[in-house]
Amino acid sequence: xxxxxxxxxxxxxxxxxxxxxxxxxxxxxxxxxxxxxxxxxxxxxxxxxxxxxxxxxxxxxxxxxxxxxxxxxxxxxxxxxxxxxxxxxxxxxxxxxxxxxxxxxxxxxxxxxxxxxxxxxxxxxxxxxxxxxxxxxxxxxxxxxxxxxxxxxxxxxxxxxxxxxxxxxxxxxxxxxxxxxxxxxxxxxxxxxxxxxxxx
Amino acid sequence: xxxxxxxxxxxxxxxxxxxxxxxxxxxxxxxxxxxxxxxxxxxxxxxxxxxxxxxxxxxxxxxxxxxxxxxxxxxxxxxxxxxxxxxxxxxxxxxxxxxxxxxxxxxxxxxxxxxxxxxxxxxxxxxxxxxxxxxxxxxxxxxxxxxxxxxxxxxxxxxxxxxxxxxxxxxxxxxxxxxxxxxxxxxxxxxxxxxxxxxxxxxxxxxxxxxxxxxxxxxxxxxxxxxxxxxxxxxxxxxxxxxxxxxxxxxxxxxxx
Numbered sequence: 211x212x213x214x215x216x217x218x219x220x221x222x223x224x225x226x227x228x229x230x231x232x233x234x235x236x237x238x239x240x241x242x243x244x245x246x247x248x249x250x251x252x253x254x255x256x257x258x259x260x261x262x263x264x265x266x267x268x269x270x271x272x273x274x275x276x277x278x279x280x281x282x283x284x285x286x287x288x289x290x291x292x293x294x295x296x297x298x299x300x301x302x303x304x305x306x307x308x309x310x311x312x313x314x315x316x317x318x319x320x321x322x323x324x325x326x327x328x329x330x331x332x333x334x335x336x337x338x339x340x341x342x343x344x345x346x347x348x349x350x351x352x353x354x355x356x357x358x359x360x361x362x363x364x365x366x367x368x369x370x371x372x373x374x375x376x377x378x379x380x381x382x383x384x385x386x387x388x389x390x391x392x393x394x395x396x397x398x399x400x401x402x403x404x405x406x407x408x409x410x
Numbered sequence: 411x412x413x414x415x416x417x418x419x420x421x422x423x424x425x426x427x428x429x430x431x432x433x434x435x436x437x438x439x440x441x442x443x444x445x446x447x448x449x450x451x452x453x454x455x456x457x458x459x460x461x462x463x464x465x466x467x468x469x470x471x472x473x474x475x476x477x478x479x480x481x482x483x484x485x486x487x488x489x490x491x492x493x494x495x496x497x498x499x500x501x502x503x504x505x506x507x508x509x510x511x512x513x514x515x516x517x518x519x520x521x522x523x524x525x526x527x528x529x530x531x532x533x534x535x536x537x538x539x540x541x542x543x544x545x546x547x548x549x550x551x552x553x554x555x556x557x558x559x560x561x562x563x564x565x566x567x568x569x570x571x572x573x574x575x576x577x578x579x580x581x582x583x584x585x586x587x588x589x590x591x592x593x594x595x596x597x598x599x600x601x602x603x604x605x606x607x608x609x610x611x612x613x614x615x616x617x618x619x620x621x622x623x624x625x626x627x628x629x630x631x632x633x634x635x636x637x638x639x640x641x642x643x644x645x646x647x648x649x650x651x652x653x654x655x656x657x658x659x660x661x662x663x664x665x666x667x
Contacts, residue, residue: 225478226481226507232482258535327581328413328414329413329414389509393485393486397485
């Protein structure tokens with residue numbers, strides 16, 4: 211049985227990721243201990259709240275270098291995905307710098323409310339084992355105000371006024387802007403796919 | 411495709427059971443929390459709202475245990491309301507697994523609570539519920555609507571209060587139009603459309619759902635982001651898959667069940 215570490219990124223509502231993995235038969239460890247994180251077969255970086263507060267929490271627990279050095283599959287969820295990028299306009303903060311790009315505020319507009327809150331479908335740009343069994347008809351639950359632009363690391367986009375990165379990958383680092391733990395069957399499938407990725 | 415319009419069953423919780431009243435009175439037991447939550451998630455509900463209707467009038471906060479029980483079982487987002495008066499109350503509920511918390515009476519009494527919650531957890535999980543009724547030709551707010559004895563007028567014009575809670579950073583508003591609550595005569599489209607005019611954050615309609623046409627009307631005429639209902643879902647008079655088929659046929663973007 212492979213091990214999964216959920217990084218304590220300081221936000222509330224980390225329990226739902228833990229419960230989603232339990233529904234898939236996996237008992238994850240919730241931890242801010244760099245040794246436990248480095249030793250896990252897979253790592254999840256969840257996140258709820260603001261980018262600056264989460265980065266401050268990771269720095270306080272000396273997790274920035276630890277996360278950047280991980281070689282096993284890593285999945286950032288929501289704010290956890292955003293932290294993988296260079297920087298965020300939310301609190302004007304430098305993030306982990308694993309994936310190039312800057313998070314900016316979604317432009318609102320007529321019929322386009324901010325935060326982007328609710329279910330949306332995805333547009334697949336590149337195939338990936340993470341998307342096995344998922345596609346254009348898969349709906350996921352999003353809650354966010356800042357977005358990652360489309361780029362070479364975009365696996366799938368979603369549209370809320372503009373199209374942005376919904377799923378990204380660079381090497382062993384994956385990120386999803388939505389909440390798979392709250393996205394019914396497609397979310398469970400994505401988490402299942404992550405747990406099936408080969409680990410080093 | 412942009413974000414789907416949301417269908418949100420609302421579960422009023424009292425003493426661990428789901429209850430429903432007519433115009434906020436005479437509550438009847440509708441079923442167990444976990445049973446109903448699981449049923450709605452399986453049927454294609456987009457989100458659930460749990461109102462602990464006795465927590466606020468009785469001066470206590472939400473019991474975190476049933477929140478954790480719900481979080482363990484269901485795989486769609488849910489919001490918890492009732493009796494959250496402080497950052498610590500909210501933290502307890504969010505840590506138990508709720509995706510959002512909704513405040514109503516405590517926000518009216520202490521509007522800066524909205525700012526403190528947004529600072530602590532971010533706008534995305536802070537919902538403000540507003541109970542509104544027409545008085546002397548204008549919409550005004552009510553608080554402590556869980557029991558008739560405790561109900562009070564709060565003295566805000568509803569539209570002024572909406573502008574203030576947005577300014578303080580709320581991530582979503584649930585506007586419960588009390589004149590139509592429990593009647594099944596349709597949503598208060600006029601009031602919701604007036605709210606929509608000034609509301610750039612997600613707006614959820616509440617009160618009065620009776621038929622699929624009522625949902626079509628409120629999405630088309632008031633442009634709300636979601637619609638909340640209780641009775642018609644609890645008594646299965648309008649199953650969610652049927653409702654979503656009707657909405658899709660009317661050209662309204664919904665998540666397929």
